[in-house]
Amino acid sequence: MATYMDVHRGMVGITEEQLLEAHRADLAIEKEEGVHFQKAWADPASGTVYCLSTGPSAEAVQRIHQRTGHAADEIHEVPLMV
Numbered sequence: 001m002a003t004y005m006d007v008h009r010g011m012v013g014i015t016e017e018q019l020l021e022a023h024r025a026d027l028a029i030e031k032e033e034g035v036h037f038q039k040a041w042a043d044p045a046s047g048t049v050y051c052l053s054t055g056p057s058a059e060a061v062q063r064i065h066q067r068t069g070h071a072a073d074e075i076h077e078v079p080l081m082v
Contacts, residue, residue, distance in 0.1 A: 001034075001054045003081065004061050006072035012047035019049065025068040026051070033060040052078075 019042045026037045035055035042049045051072070055061050058075040065072050 001056065003078040004053050004055065004058055005076050005078050006051045006061060006065070007074040008049040008070055009073045010047050011042065011049050012044065014042050014044050014047065014049065022068065022070055026064050029067060030064055033064050035060050035064050
C-alpha cells in the first residue's frame with residue numbers, strides 16, 4: 001500500500017463539522033477501493049483541505065472522493081515519511 005496526500009480547494013468557510021462529515025463519508029465506503037483515509041486537515045480561510053490516506057493507487061483514492069462528492073484537485077504519492 002502506498003501513502004497519498006491529497007489537496008482539495010474551493011472549500012472556503014468549511015467548518016469542523018463539515019470536514020468531519022466529509023471524512024466520515026469517505027470512511028463509509030473506503031474499503032470498496034482498498035483505501036484507508038487516516039486524517040484530514042482544513043484551512044477555512046483559504047478553503048484548502050488536505051487528506052492523508054493509504055491505498056493501492058491515486059486513482060482509487062480519487063474514486064472514493066468523487067463518489068462522496070468532493071473530488072481532489074491534486075493527489076500526491078508520499079514515498080518517504082519520518
